[in-house]
Amino acid sequence: MIGFDIGTTRSKVATVDRSGKPVIVSNARGEQTTPSAVYVSTTDEILVGSDAREQGVVDPARYAANFKLDLGGVESLFADGPAFTPTDAVAAQIAVLKQDVEKSTGIQVTQAVATCPANFRDDAKQALLEAFKRNGIKVLRLIPEPTAAGYAYALDRGGSNSTFLIYDFGGGTFDVSIIRLEGSQFTVLSTEGIPTLGGNDISRCIESRVLDDVEAACGRRPCREDDGLFFLDLDQRIETAKISLGKQKEVPIVASFVGQQTIVKITQVEFHASIDSLIGQSLDATDRAIVAAGLTIDAIDRLVMVGGTSRLPHIQERVADHTGLVPRTDIDPDKAIAYGAALACVAEMDKNGQAATIHGQVIPAPELFVQDVTAHDVGCSALIHDGPKQRLVNAVIIPKNTAIPCQKTDHFYLESEEQTRAKVEILQGEGRANRDDCLVIGEIILDNLPTETVQSQRICVQYTIDANGMVTATATDKVSGISRTVSVDYKKGIHARQQPAAA
Ligand SMILES: Nc1ncnc2c1ncn2[C@@H]1O[C@H](COP(=O)(O)OP(=O)(O)OP(=O)(O)O)[C@@H](O)[C@H]1O
Ligand SMILES: [Mg+2]
Known part of the structure; x- marks a missing residue:
């Protein structure tokens, strides 16, 4: 254990x-x-x-x-x-x-x-x-x-x-x-x-003050790409100073750069203001x-x-x-x-x-x-009419803060009556956010769909989230019974398991 x-x-x-x-x-x-x-x-x-x-x-x-x-x-x-x-x-x-x-x-x-x-x-x-x-x-x-x-x-x-x-x-x-x-x-x-x-961002507030002073004293601002060694030393000093600033009114940080030593004094008041x-x-x-x-x-x-x-x-x-x-x-x-x-x-x-x-x-x-x-809204990409414009957005199926494990289903229209192929993209991101601002965690393609003259919400999308918060999705065409399930696997790409056609 x-x-x-x-x-x-x-x-x-x-x-x-x-x-x-x-x-x-x-x-x-x-x-x-x-x-x-x-x-x-x-x-x-x-x-x-x-x-x-x-x-x-x-x-x-x-x-x-x-x-x-x-x-x-x-x-x-x-x-x-x-x-x-x-x-x-x-x-x-x-x-x-x-x-x-x-x-x-x-x-x-x-x-x-x-x-x-x-x-x-x-x-x-x-x-x-x-x-x-x-x-x-x-x-x-x-x-x-x-x-x-x-x-x-x-x-x-x-x-x-x-x-x-x-x-x-x-x-x-x-x-x-x-x-x-x-x-x-x-x-x-x-x-x-x-x-x-995180605490790294708190450290960065101290770092930026130290770099200002080092630049003023040495004429060049150290940068992480070129001055790795300087930063490894500085990171340790900042770590100690950050903890000391929790209780001391003023803390000195010694920074040695291009052969020159700079002593940067940081007050607690200044530190608090920088992290507020x-x-x-x-x-x-x-x-x-x-x-x-x-x-x-x-x-x-x-x-x-x-x-x-x-x-x-x-x-x-x-x-x-x-x-x-x-x-x-x-x-x-x-x-x-x-x-x-x-x-x-x-x-x-x-x-x-x-x-x-x-x-x-x-x-x-x-x-x-x-x-x-759940910690994210999980949905699929859907076209919505936003005034005269069309937008591809995250249509939420399982909203954030839903108790897990859980399973939810929603139904969608195809874009046109002649369509024989449907792509369901599984999105993780804010509800109604633009598709491009979301993480695409998988996709399901339904092929060889029969055309249908009467428009209906024929694509049924079902999401399951397990106890670890991982998503599995199934898309089914209600007209033909064609159905596919994906469990998300990033290394091997999307792993689709063809379900036997129900009709
Ligand atoms: N006494 C202290 N005062 C201020 N910051 C502290 C103190 N002790 C530790 N830290 C900061 O806490 C952070 C480490 O905390 P913790 O171990 O909880 O994070 P982590 O598990 O590494 O990160 P995360 O959980 O975000 O992935 C570091 O940024 C460290 O500088
Ligand atoms: Mg942690």
Whole structure:
């Protein structure tokens, strides 16, 4: 029973002890978190974590971090170096985490529960699952990070009937979930997220101030492409300064560039002013989640802060002012997500009729049943008349925040009576958004359709979303019975299974 929290900046692995309590598994260096970083040597040796960071200082061109955010996207992480995809990087990271866990616990890791940001797109989820698969690990369930944190929190100190808000400000992403706990039922009412907001953005505010001063002193502004070494050193200094600025009024940062040393003094007041708009974005998302849950702030009993960035006192103050609630950090913000994943792994194994054991002793399964929601509007491309113009938009079939697993069906017209071919594009994005602004996660082609003179809503589209939030779609022509189903697989392209024609 292992839970993996692959973070943008650092990864954590948890298991449960004999009493069923979650515990972090330290890596081979004794660290409780492993930097999400890889280094590929000229002999193709792959280093991960702190080992990678150390090598990266000497050879930044073969070093990569923050690759979680590129999952399902970017082809290679190295512009001039070896071909190495974000999936390769995450797989390498998991390989080392797995090896460390097996060494320290003696457990063979063949199955686990993993977490991902609440609104991770399907292509990123697929890539993450693929990285586990390459390591021989079956992911029993992929859980949104705030759900996992909420699950751990509820099991530890939930109280029987309460509603809580999980505010999860990590290194690369921000998520918020509203969760209702009623007896043994754990229901996610809504979830919202900003996949581009994290502690890295807070760091960038400090960075831009340092670069201004270095440019003024040295006559050239350092840039990441050309001055990799300078930035690897600066990133570490900013990381320390950011934490110090949580409590100190002023913090100096020493930057050495082109043989010149610049001491940049940053005040807490200035730091807070520079990050206020970022915090504002997180508060807006929090408000949206409360509205989507059909609640007002008075209905929230507890505000739980998770993710490393939530440790910043200024963030806690702003969230407290905004919500009128006391921010709780009584579950470790760094570990809560991995804890939840490990506990959910015991629950999933139990559901599958498999007892989780340590040295023959059975670990009690948590008696809390999770009901999660979808994080995106999922629909298909449809032509609508927008005044005199026509627009291809996302016609939503399963709206965001629908309880999963779920199945929904809608019916569509063909564009013309003579049409013998229909293309159904499966879209993930905002409802009624232009098709080009959405992610196309699959398509179904129905061929050899008979023409029909009477226009009818003959194309029936059915979507199923499983417990991991993954979509399967079926399109059926009601006139001929021609039907096809696709399950989305990005690596091999779209995998279509022809269903026998019903008529
Ligand atoms: N005391 C602190 N004050 C401010 N920021 C902190 C503090 N401790 C950690 N952080 C920041 O928290 C971030 C790491 O948090 P966490 O481990 O929750 O993120 P992650 O899991 O790597 O990212 P994500 O969940 O977004 O993928 C880093 O940006 C780090 O600088
Ligand atoms: Mg995280």
